[in-house]
Amino acid sequence: MKIAIIGAGFGALAAAYDLSKSGQNEIELIEANEVVGGLSASFKEPNWEWSFEEHYHHAFDTDKQLKNFLEDLGLREQLVYKRAKSSTLYNGQIYQIDSPLSLLKFKEISLFSRLRTGAVLAFLKILPNGVILEKFKASRFLKLTMGQQAWEVIWEPLFTSKFGRFRDEVNLSWFWARVNPRTAALGYFNGGFGHLAEVIQQKLEDKGVKFTLATKVTAIKKNGEFFILDLLDKNNLKTTKQYDLVISTLASPIFARLIDLPELKKDHLVGLGAMTLLLRLKKKLLKDGTYWLNVNEKNWPFVAIVEHDNYISNIHYDGESLVYIGRYLETSEKDYQKTASQLLADYKSFIEKIDPNFMDNLIDFRLAKAPFAQPISFVDQSRFLPKFNTSIKKLYWVCMQHIYPFDRGINHAVAAGRKLAAHVRIENSDNL
Numbered sequence: 001m002k003i004a005i006i007g008a009g010f011g012a013l014a015a016a017y018d019l020s021k022s023g024q025n026e027i028e029l030i031e032a033n034e035v036v037g038g039l040s041a042s043f044k045e046p047n048w049e050w051s052f053e054e055h056y057h058h059a060f061d062t063d064k065q066l067k068n069f070l071e072d073l074g075l076r077e078q079l080v081y082k083r084a085k086s087s088t089l090y091n092g093q094i095y096q097i098d099s100p101l102s103l104l105k106f107k108e109i110s111l112f113s114r115l116r117t118g119a120v121l122a123f124l125k126i127l128p129n130g131v132i133l134e135k136f137k138a139s140r141f142l143k144l145t146m147g148q149q150a151w152e153v154i155w156e157p158l159f160t161s162k163f164g165r166f167r168d169e170v171n172l173s174w175f176w177a178r179v180n181p182r183t184a185a186l187g188y189f190n191g192g193f194g195h196l197a198e199v200i201q202q203k204l205e206d207k208g209v210k211f212t213l214a215t216k217v218t219a220i221k222k223n224g225e226f227f228i229l230d231l232l233d234k235n236n237l238k239t240t241k242q243y244d245l246v247i248s249t250l251a252s253p254i255f256a257r258l259i260d261l262p263e264l265k266k267d268h269l270v271g272l273g274a275m276t277l278l279l280r281l282k283k284k285l286l287k288d289g290t291y292w293l294n295v296n297e298k299n300w301p302f303v304a305i306v307e308h309d310n311y312i313s314n315i316h317y318d319g320e321s322l323v324y325i326g327r328y329l330e331t332s333e334k335d336y337q338k339t340a341s342q343l344l345a346d347y348k349s350f351i352e353k354i355d356p357n358f359m360d361n362l363i364d365f366r367l368a369k370a371p372f373a374q375p376i377s378f379v380d381q382s383r384f385l386p387k388f389n390t391s392i393k394k395l396y397w398v399c400m401q402h403i404y405p406f407d408r409g410i411n412h413a414v415a416a417g418r419k420l421a422a423h424v425r426i427e428n429s430d431n432l
């Protein structure tokens with residue numbers, strides 16, 4: 001059977017891995033980007049030993065599906081875990097808040113608020129399945145249980161910068177999914193997650209799977225029993241190709257540009273994009289050793305500063321300090337059109353509050369944009385979840401909107417990709 005998989009992120013790679021096991025299928029991954037890895041795609045400067053993700057990435061110790069997949073690939077021991085410091089910037093001060101004890105020491109909220117916050121977090125940590133919480137709006141629940149002060153200081157800035165106008169719509173299951181699986185130890189693949197994707201690509205190519213990179217699918221059409229895909233390569237060359245079965249790994253608004261399907265237009269399938277500005281610096285920005293800094297300052301234009309070299313040694317990047325500045329917004333917002341230089345100009349005065357001399361240390365900077373990076377989980381979201389089957393037979397769909405209540409993650413993309421492959425095999429057992 002001739003199978004096209006649209007996209008080459010971790011969902012697509014995992015699905016291709018399982019579908020290629022029988023050795024009977026002709027599988028082709030068609031990817032718009034020049035490299036595999038999807039949202040975890042990486043780039044490498046000539047002086048670096050390791051490649052580096054366009055957007056910040058780490059795994060959690062609870063990422064069982066990723067670990068199992070790496071085990072199957074013979075790569076498990078290359079996913080290495082270590083503790084990384086997480087802090088919060090509030091009122092011009094950096095506070096380490098990444099354990100019950102450090103939360104207890106956070107004097108910007110009252111002791112009673114700290115105790116209430118700790119109790120709610122502990123409850124969410126032990127609750128095994130958070131979907132039952134989807135009836136509650138997270139903002140309302142957190143204000144009621146942790147108190148107004150904890151909401152305003154700790155959580156409101158996060159919800160505002162992550163969800164914008166949807167801030168008060170997000171359900172409590174999302175918050176559970178953010179708290180429950182998190183571990184103090186974070187995992188990183190030796191060489192980077194983009195490197196991991198390339199290693200998987202090589203393994204798949206060895207098994208006969210084809211990769212067509214730097215090629216965009218612009219339309220999916222049905223012609224009798226077959227699918228015709230319109231393709232556009234980086235030289236603007238248009239071609240068409242025919243397949244028996246198609247799997248899309250694109251989020252609904254992107255998938256909807258290729259084919260008109262009612263299931264892609266649901267009001268509940270919305271999300272925000274991400275803009276990640278990467279700074280290559282001669283010296284560290286976060287000198288206290290913080291890897292992940294939540295920005296809880298009012299009216300700052302970004303939500304997080306992530307200093308990669310406070311987690312992974314900069315020996316792999318020729319001694320450079322690599323710092324991500326992360327932000328979420330709707331693609332319809334004017335700022336989403338901004339260039340790297342325009343964003344740096346917007347951010348400069350804020351970053352200078354952390355290090356007045358950071359511009360002197362700047363080697364270079366670059367911007368990565370992701371049009372769909374943060375799905376919104378509304379109240380009762382599980383009633384509106386997309387299915388693997390679309391309304392067209394043999395056109396399947398898996399993406400980060402399928403992994404509810406989690407919103408994204410390599411672990412969940414792998415799990416969903418493998419689940420989809422099993423589903424496709426069952427439904428097409430005569431031919432696969």
Ligand SMILES: Cc1cc2nc3c(=O)[nH]c(=O)nc-3n(C[C@H](O)[C@H](O)[C@H](O)COP(=O)(O)OP(=O)(O)OC[C@H]3O[C@@H](n4cnc5c(N)ncnc54)[C@H](O)[C@@H]3O)c2cc1C
Nearest residue numbers: 007009010011032038039040055057058217373408409410
């Ligand atoms: C800012 C940010 C931070 C993240 N941090 C983490 C983290 O710390 N840990 C973690 O585990 N995960 C993280 N993720 C998520 C992670 O990258 C997963 O890979 C992602 O959730 C989804 O993978 P996927 O395979 O489902 O889709 P994607 O990775 O989105 O893959 C879809 C692919 O389809 C391609 N495509 C789009 N349109 C077309 C077209 N028309 N034709 C052909 N190809 C097309 C895209 O180029 C892309 O490669 C982060 C993501 C972002 C944006």
